[in-house]
Amino acid sequence: MNELVEAVAREFGEYPPAALLAPVRARLSEAARGEVDITTIVTVLVDDSLPDLHSAVSSCVRRWTSEAAAAWIEDTAPGSAERRALIWQRLGIPAEAWPELELRYPHHGSPAVIAAPQPWAPWYTPERRHARDFYWRAYRRMLLGKGWPTDVVDKLDEATGEVVQRLADPTRPEPYQSKGLVVGYVQSGKTANFTGVIAKAIDAGYRLIIVLTGTIEILRAQTQRRLDMELVGRQNIGLDDDYLDDSAWLDGEFIEHEIDPNHDGAVPAIRRLTGATYDFKALGKGLGALHYEMTDHGKPLNDPVNLFPANVRIAVVKKNSTVLTKLVGDLKRIPTDVATIPALIIDDEADQASINTIDPNKTTKKDADDRIERTAINARIADLLQLLGRAQYVGYTATPFANVFVDPTDSAGIFPSDFIVSLARPDGYMGGADFHDLTRPHDAAANDPTWSNRAAYVRDLRPECDADVEVEQREALDAFVLAGAIKLLRQERGPYRFRHHTMLVHQSVRTAEHAALAEDFRGLWRTGGYSTPAGLDRLQQLWERDFRPVSVARAEPGAVVPGAFTELEPYIGAAVDRISAGASPVIVVNGAAERDYQQDELDFQAGGVWKILVGGTKLSRGFTVDGLTVTYFARRTAMADTLMQIGRWFGFRPGYRDLVRLYIIRNVTGPGGASFDMYEAFEAIIRDEEEFRGELSRFAGLNSDGAPMVTPRDVPPMVFQQLPWLRPTDRTKMFNAEETFRGVGGQSFSFTMQPPRGDGSGNRRHFRLVEPLLAVLNHVDEFEMRGADDRVLTFAARYGIVAAEEILQIVSGFEWDAKWSFEPHRAALEDAIRRGKLDDFAVLLPQPKTRKPLAVRGFAQSLPVVRRQRQELKYRTGFSGTAVRERDAIEHIAGSPERRGGAAADRLRTRTRGGMILLFASDPVENSRQMKRAEDGPIDPSDLATLFAYALPFDANPLPRVGFRVRSQGGGAIVDAT
Structure with a gap:
């Protein structure tokens, strides 16, 4: 055992805490008499009756897995299988035991990170973190004391570390403004995350913390109190009138630090510029509250000799132009050179009020230098960023669409040009998916x-x-x-x-x-x-x-x-x-x-x-x-x-x-007599958000050459809008991005976004386009799909093999809703064909088990028709209840490693074959005679909506590819990227 302890300490330096080594040593001494071998060690590590030990081991292994700046990690990426293997190897555990340890200590729930290359070497090292971690340790201790499970706190440690390491080193001689966005879930613990980020940032050397809350005082006060209670602490608050009658203050629930920062020079004190009952006010004669203490006046504040002893200033302010104007005005007047103050700006609900919603195409240019016109609050945030050259901006939101549409070329803007961190869904959270099927x-x-x-x-x-x-x-x-x-x-x-x-x-x-x-x-x-x-x-x-x-x-x-x-x-x-x-x-x-x-x-x-x-x-x-x-x-x-x-x-x-x-x-009548459904609208949004988060996860990480697969500038096209009438965000925030390419190998897409029915001419045209396909669907077989309870279900389908060029020609003839474009998908189809990655499609026409096919006027065959009446405003969801379940088969055919469509799908699978499903839905004019005809047949092609879904071969795009154009507000320039 001593040899193992020494080996771990030697390989990992001071990083592995006694929380891992001491419990292992203690348990081994209890479990073994005499010589301890590696088999005994593994047995102890996987013993379910030792929860305290497992908590300590899990905490260490999780930190090691996410480590980004340590000598021992070699060239393994955080969260990778290679990193996990290296950990077990460094612990001296033989490879045959790794699978069992992976089951006991799984790695999941890590945030997805999209980041641009950083213009500095990693600075937030284990040594730097552990040298100064007073406020983070206090916050961690407080969370554990409130009953947070250790694993949940460890996940918070990992997620906050992902943010802080992407900020600029506060002691860096050259100023740099890092701008990022953290994407969480509604009411899912975003405040806990940015509180942890603030704690770590203070420990790292940030000395001005500005938290921008919503636009209302009740939210600002709630955030102020939360920070005061869980981070600032009783010693830093002192005898503030804010909390004299607060039950939590009286009951001792506000954090009390192990030492008083105001009387011990080892750690900085926190000076509050706002309170639970008051927002920021012009300091006037009290401007000294913003005057930083200097140890060596011959050096700037950001020099370590001055920075670490200096106290912290924190302000929790509403996003109100008047309040922000006072803050900017006072910062301009303080004796300390603001260009030397390492500042952290946390923007809670960053998609609200912070976004510049003035469309330059609708605004008269007032200045010859093409000055960007801004909304009042956005202008004050821009003032802060221009004034504080060392300010780091981190936005927090559960609804990020507006933020990723911000002009990325606006140097004083808030586009998250350096990083986007998508937080994992927390354990125990009841979110949108829990209210929908x-x-x-x-x-x-x-x-x-x-x-x-x-x-x-x-x-x-x-x-x-x-x-x-x-x-x-x-x-x-x-x-x-x-x-x-x-x-x-x-x-x-x-x-x-x-x-x-x-x-x-x-x-x-x-x-x-x-x-x-x-x-x-x-x-x-x-x-x-x-x-x-x-x-x-x-x-x-x-x-x-x-x-x-x-x-x-x-x-x-x-x-x-x-x-x-x-x-x-x-x-x-x-x-x-x-x-x-x-x-x-x-x-x-x-x-x-x-x-x-x-x-x-x-x-x-x-x-x-x-x-x-x-x-x-x-x-x-x-x-x-x-x-x-x-x-x-x-x-x-x-x-x-x-x-x-x-x-x-x-x-x-x-x-x-x-x-x-x-x-x-549910079904209500809106303007113009159209009906819509709020419950279905929520479900559509949840699907859109899950797809967006999935895109972020798929694109997180590095290419084989070590460069990021995508950077934040590449993210806008990942935003997907399922319902034409339900925009991702306000129209005024959506004029900067245009998607031009979307290709995901092995993943199906349902193309149901057809224009209003009108006189049915579009239905007739679409049916005539696919009519040649029906002639080649000469085979019948049984395919598999997964049911909601994970049961294996089967469905019969007619199928045939059709050349990719023919499919491209057919689908290019379809007409689509004015608010949706097929062009990014066409570009992906053409690209896969051109590169020799797509030769043909297996086209499936599912056959209902209980409903007979209907005759179609002018067509020799009877066809299966789904009972589906078009509802114009939500028609794009019409395919989701039918083809989504059968997608297992076409995604299996297309080579998805995650889908199983049965033996028939496996036989049809080739490296250059895609999968396609055809579906016909009854789409009559709303009167009883035509409805009856649609139910019993014969049916006219004008009353038949032709829908389809397809999946490109997995090998065509094993890593999803997004091509796009980003419009610039400033000069209207367009930048192409892939």
């Missing part, structure tokens, strides 16, 4: 909460009349009361504690409508009768038909599920009492300056909040609604990022995720 359950399970997320958590709102609205609101309110009672029962009988229990009502952003909506819910509350037989009978029915089956299927281990409603009755009154306490059960949270009604203030820190919250913007941008269990969502919007930010029902729901309910508006 992205992999469709089979029909028998579609309404079973065991298999269907929609059946478990989502309840439809269909407000055809006022009476329906009242019934729906009543049920949502009943669900809130019932869930509260279950929480109290679980709290009494189990390990969970539920300090907050909230319901969110979101119907409009107009503050004028919030008061009326709040009064509606107050009226429902007054007439709820929760102590009467009628009210209890209503709750019992809701329990039996809804909550009980969901909780039986979905409750977490340790979360008690009552056996009968009678067990809940004693807790219903207690829940009602908590909700009723105070001035009102309803709190309006909006931007109104004056209120003409009495209500409680919303303060999650002062005590437990059991309330119904009615609001708009304040509750849809960054603000965390603690304890959110029931959401009544009747809002309409046509922008994807806005819609996702409204999704406050995303987050961590320990002990009560089975109680979460989303009441969401």
